[in-house]
Amino acid sequence: MMMKRIGFFTLVALLSTAPAIAAESIALKRVPIVVSNMENSLKLYRDILQLTVESDKMMKSDPHDEKVFNVPKGGMTRSVKFNLGPDQIRAVGLFEVKGYKGKDPNAPYDHGIVFRVTRIDEIRAQAKAAGIRIIDFVELTTSDGQKGHELSMLDPDGHLVLAYQVDAPKN
Numbered sequence: 001m002m003m004k005r006i007g008f009f010t011l012v013a014l015l016s017t018a019p020a021i022a023a024e025s026i027a028l029k030r031v032p033i034v035v036s037n038m039e040n041s042l043k044l045y046r047d048i049l050q051l052t053v054e055s056d057k058m059m060k061s062d063p064h065d066e067k068v069f070n071v072p073k074g075g076m077t078r079s080v081k082f083n084l085g086p087d088q089i090r091a092v093g094l095f096e097v098k099g100y101k102g103k104d105p106n107a108p109y110d111h112g113i114v115f116r117v118t119r120i121d122e123i124r125a126q127a128k129a130a131g132i133r134i135i136d137f138v139e140l141t142t143s144d145g146q147k148g149h150e151l152s153m154l155d156p157d158g159h160l161v162l163a164y165q166v167d168a169p170k171n
Contacts, residue, residue, distance in 0.1 A: 030081070031113050032093045033159055034069060036100040038078050040156040045094060048126045049115060049163065051082035054090050071097045084115075103158030112160030120149050120165035127153055140164055 035041040045051050061069075061076030069076070075097045081090040092113065103109075117123060124137060135152040142148070148166040155161050 028091075030090055030093050032069070032095055033113070033155075033157075034071070034097050034100055035094050035155075035157050036097065036102055037156065038080060038094060038096040041094050041096075042080065043130055044127065044132055044153075044155050044161070045082065045092065046080075048123055048130060048132070049117070049161075051084065051092060054081045054083045056080045065095075069095065069097070072099065075099065100157070102156070103154075105154075105158055109154075109160040112162055114162040114164065117163045117165050120151055120163060123163055124151050127151070132156075135160075140166075142166060 033041075046053060057079050059076055059079050061071060061074060065071070065076050066073055076095055077098055078096040080094045082092045082094075083089050084091045124134070128134060133154040135154065137149065137151050140148045140150040146166045148164055150162060150164040152160065152162050
């Protein structure tokens with residue numbers, strides 16, 4: 001393959017178009033979360049965070065699901081998918097698996113899901129009342145300098161869930 005030298009400004013121009021190209025070729029479709037008890041998980045995702053249920057189905061796991069999620073044959077029993085607005089259809093999916101024991105509470109939180117919210121104090125109070133494990137609640141400064149608050153918590157199976165709210169600008 002022959003490489004061609006290009007100048008710095010040409011490179012900058014090419015790189016400045018990369019996000020537009022990437023945005024057209026890839027998009028996040030869904031965050032799948034394996035849970036042990038759907039009803040317990042719905043208390044956080046549906047009732048407290050108020051995600052909109054798009055579908056709630058009893059299911060038979062097929063060989064593909066079993067391979068992808070590394071679950072025993074017949075292990076998946078129910079799926080609930082949530083919309084996060086008109087442009088984020090089925091963006092979060094809960095998949096109930098028989099015999100799933102949840103995350104090891106002593107292991108590092110190797111992944112999480114982050115929600116931008118508008119009612120952080122209400123979510124915090126409801127999560128606390130429901131017995132959801134609150135890890136921390138802190139003041140937040142975003143990478144672009146906005147101020148707000150972030151709530152970190154664990155869902156009933158030990159998955160890290162972060163909710164943050166940016167404060168309204170002060171006049």
